[in-house]
Amino acid sequence: MAEGLPPLTELEAINEILATGSDSPISTLEDNVVIDASLAKNTLRATSVEVQTRGWNFNSDEGLKIAPDQEGFIRLPRNTLKVDTTGESANLNCIQRGTRLYNKTDFTFTFEGPVTVNIVYGLSFDELPSSARLYITIKAARKYQDRYFGDDAMHSYTKQDEEAARSALMDEEIDSVGPNMLKDSQFMQRLTGRS
Numbered sequence: 001m002a003e004g005l006p007p008l009t010e011l012e013a014i015n016e017i018l019a020t021g022s023d024s025p026i027s028t029l030e031d032n033v034v035i036d037a038s039l040a041k042n043t044l045r046a047t048s049v050e051v052q053t054r055g056w057n058f059n060s061d062e063g064l065k066i067a068p069d070q071e072g073f074i075r076l077p078r079n080t081l082k083v084d085t086t087g088e089s090a091n092l093n094c095i096q097r098g099t100r101l102y103n104k105t106d107f108t109f110t111f112e113g114p115v116t117v118n119i120v121y122g123l124s125f126d127e128l129p130s131s132a133r134l135y136i137t138i139k140a141a142r143k144y145q146d147r148y149f150g151d152d153a154m155h156s157y158t159k160q161d162e163e164a165a166r167s168a169l170m171d172e173e174i175d176s177v178g179p180n181m182l183k184d185s186q187f188m189q190r191l192t193g194r195s
Contacts, residue, residue, distance in 0.1 A: 007130040013137040014040045020141045020157065021149055040144055047140035048125060051132065053081045055120040056169075057176045058129050063087055065114045066101070072110030074101035082120040089116040131172045135165040 008016075015025040017040040026037045052059050063086060066074050076083060076099050083101065085092045092115065093104045100109050101117075125133060138157045 008133045008137060010044070010125040013044055013125065013133065013140070016137055017044060017141045017144050020145050036148075039148065040140075043144045043147070044125070044136065044140045047143060048128075048136050049081065049122055051136050051139065052122050052128075053120065055082060055118075056132070056173055058132065059123050060118065060120045062118045063116055064119055065116050067114040068111040072112070074111050074115055075099055076101060076119070077121065079122040080119060081122045084118050085115060086118045087116040129172060131165070131169040135162070135169045138162050138165045 011026070011029055014029070014037060018025055018036060021036065023036045023040075024034070026034060029041070059081075066076075068074050076096060078099055080096060080099070083094070083096045085094045094101050094115065094117075095104060096102070097109070101111070101115060102109055103111065125136075128136070138161055141157050142159075142162055
């Protein structure tokens with residue numbers, strides 16, 4: 001089996017961000033002695049959370065039924081970024097509070113039965129598809145330069161680079177979801193009586 005070219009790693013992404021400021025690369029993710037490396041790592045993480053919170057096919061589950069535990073709590077995974085009730089639970093006004101689901105209508109954390117939700121997860125950098133890694137890296141590099149250098153002329157990546165990377169991610173999203181204009185649009189769902 002051929003080795004091939006592996007996707008961008010978190011360490012490589014951090015070094016790419018550091019390179020935009022002409023900073024020295026680091027050799028390990030535990031290298032927190034270098035302040036610039038720590039800032040680059042934090043910028044990458046924050047940007048990853050920002051991008052992933054939108055919810056993509058690669059980091060979300062739809063129609064997931066979660067049953068309450070013995071105390072009646074619906075516990076969400078620690079990496080939950082966003083949650084919304086759906087399906088037979090769509091009439092419940094629930095939100096995420098910490099790692100539990102909270103019923104705003106009844107002012108309670110306890111539930112008597114399972115709740116169906118759409119959930120968005122925050123994945124580690126190495127769990128992301130290559131197109132998401134590249135987009136997050138470029139977006140983070142631009143933020144890093146804006147925050148710590150502030151000179152638009154120094155940007156290693158342009159807004160066009162960021163948009164091209166976002167476009168590649170959107171293309172991959174469309175390919176993986178396979179949307180159908182005739183059955184997936186809100187207009188067609190209302191027209192055919194589905195909600």
